[in-house]
Amino acid sequence: MSAQAASPTLPLLSRVPGVAIVLVVLCAIFGALSPGFTTPANIANILTQSTILLLLALPMTVIIMTEGLDLSIGAVLTFSSIVLAVTVLATGSVTLAFLAALAVGLCFGLANAALVALLDIPPFITTLGTLGIAQGLSLLVTDGQSVVGIPRSIEHIYSGTVVGIPLPIVIAAIAYLATHALLYHTRFGTYVFALGGNREALRVAGISVRGMLIRVYAFGGVMAGFAALLMTARLNSAHPTAGIGMEFDAIAAVAVGGTSFERGNGWLLGTLLGVIALGVLRDGLNLLAVPSSTQVACIGALVIVALFIDGLRSER
Amino acid sequence: MKYLTLGAVAALATLVSGAASAGDETIAVFTKNLTNPYFQAVRVGTETAAKKLGVKVIQYIPTKPDSIPEQLSQVEDVIVKKPNAIIFIPVDYKAMVPAVEKINAAGIPVTNITDRAAGGKFVAYVGANDYSIGLETARVLMKAIGGKGNVIILEGVKGSLTNTDRVRGFNDAIKENPGVKLLASQPANYQRLNALQVMENLMQSFPKIDGVLAANDPMAVGAIEALEGANRKAAVVGINGSKEAVELIKSGKLLASGDFNGFIQGCIGTEIAVRNLRHEATPKEVILKPVVIDKTNFGPYQTPVEQRTCPTLQSLSAS
């Protein structure tokens, strides 16, 4: 977790991260104003709807901690989803389709890694470039149309349950625990923390920064592939615009969650809370039938408020 | 050419009407985005009809325009609230089928308007026949250029059902006129600035353009701006019947615009949804007649949507 200096004026508040405050406040408001909000069905909705974004935000946290960024992750999700659908239609094999989707994600992840680690192109630009490439491929393969007619069995990944818990939540929980273990309980994780704050120390210690970056971006690509599985199952089809903008949502969730762009302070739980906060906001506003234009403004406000609170707490 | 398919059911409906059990029926209306004036007209139509019929409508619009996952999430959220009925324009007519199935599973009656969904069960479909509108509008242009010359098609969003059908209509009208040559068919995403730039680029490659078939009004306007900027003239037609288009028809800059009437669809969709709730008979399908607005009939279209009154099913079947 990040080291936070206590602000002298808000002693209690200073220990609670901005995202947690925002989340609690939102739940309180929506719970009070909207009877349907606290029902199990709605809570399940919020969590299930957040799973795809979480799968993108987890690797994004790690990448941002290395002072990087992956703008391509939404487009890679889209393209993987299309490859999945096309493969299952062409071969009839769901397993092959899954593997194809993961492979596509891995390829893009490695491409990002190569450009960042080997060619030294800044991550923002690299992933902006690969975003265009993935988006372009999606449009070209589908000519703008949805890919439909995939077997119903895929849909069960999204709609199925395990002991009453929706399957996507189980998948997301596993992904979270895996990333958590990776970050906080392995040497690799320690190196990631170091990559962000103290790259020199790594070099001095003889750890290959390049190797690290390759693994980090490859991780992002593979997770995009997993997210593509969920997305395709959710839509029961693939569409070239399905993942548009999700990379920015993921970055926002990570930032709202308290991970800093600059100092390599990463907080994975914060990312989870950030993703849920965004989901709660959308769901709550929909339940209250708040006009869409106001919803749009609220999303921006949430992001700024969360970071404002964090800014109040830590001192330069 | 009558495309209205109501039949005897409509006659029955008029007999049974008036037995409504009013109250706080709530209808959730789903449209594609906040910015296209067409959907605004639909929303105004639903609200006007709702006021008249004594029901409440709530609008659901994705914050990210045309976002498939977001409309899906909104459907899931709305199902929790259990509105009495839903009026649905799918963001993508194929990809939203799972959403419709969820609504069906929840037992909420849903009426489909504008883009015909590729699956799911509906109370009814209200729409216009995009193919016919494209065909009729293009025919007006063919007549105006005397059945011969060079034309360009400006397409809308690739993959959108309205676009595919309208462009098909355009192409068939061109085929009816062997003296007409199609120079190019380029997409401009239903957007004005896009269309302007595409038109500018096309004008470089083709010194002689006699007609422009635009799949919607904003693109037609963009094309007109490009032509004026280059001091060139061509006959331009669009589709939507928007306020701007009507003004341009009046001033002679736009030849015609196909009336793709969001307001009427919103009105009728709401009426059908309400009738269905009140156990009155409803038609399975309402296809609006294709009307092409031009210099001869633009008068009534000058009233802004907010001030118009809703036509009823009855009045539509009578015409």
Next chain:
Amino acid sequence: MSTIADKTVRPQLALSHDVMQAFYRLLAVALICVVLALLSDVFLTMNNILNVLRQTALLFLMASGLTLVILTAGLDLSIGANVALSACLSASVIKLTGSPLLGVLTGIGCGFLIGLANGVLVTALRIPSFIATYGMMWMLTGVTYYYMAGETIHGFPASFRHLGSGYLFGVPMPVYVMVLFLLIGGLFAQRTIWGQQIYAIGANPVAARLSGVPVERRLVLVYAMSGAMAGLASLIILARINSAQGDIGEDLTLPAVAAVLVGGTSLFGGSGTVAGTLIGALILTLVLNGMNLLQINSSWQPLVTGVIVLLAVWIDTRTRRIGE
């Protein structure tokens, strides 16, 4: 997004590096022009060249203010939404008052205020520029959608429209505006103290502060300028398409960023030029123009743009290495 890296500012080498950059880019422009001239016989016509220049002007105006922000190692993702709100407000003012001048003042003023707000978020509230401008983008979009309520405002006086679609001595008006701001921007960045300070902040904020640069004030200034330029761009768009709608400028943000990057400005701050951004905008516009002229399927456009951005920056990174 800069690392507190051991970047020492070496003015001599920086200058020659910038010259190298400009040289490679102009070479790229020349190459693209030659290829397009060979492939399409309408490319070199006067009309098409003017078209390209006019389209470049729009992209450049959006990207020029953004260049200053990126020079300080910041980012402004709100410029697209800024354009939408500024355009819609200006449109209303013009319609209400009939005065194009008031409309122009509204547009630039609105853009400026938005930029100012961004600056405050970044300096006073200390929110990272990526997130602050991202949040601002959503809020602006919400306000614009609410204000416009799905309608369009159209039909402006000819004197106003001249700004976007008019010609002066046969050259489109936006080109004059582009040249004007190229000069202003270039002079500001290279020849004024404020400009030098902006470079210093980008290269090494700690050192800049220590040497007395009022960092916060300069940062607010660059965001305000980025906003004002977005406001100006919105007026040109308004004048060109003769109408305002809630989603104008939505897809102009990332191309503007791409133009700055292709133009050689580094995301880490401290190096790059406004002239470079112009060349970057020119390269991107030329390629799109070429694809249109050759009637290449528009689905290729994102892919090609992506590749160009990567190429441009890769070349930069290599030449930077050589320079060091």
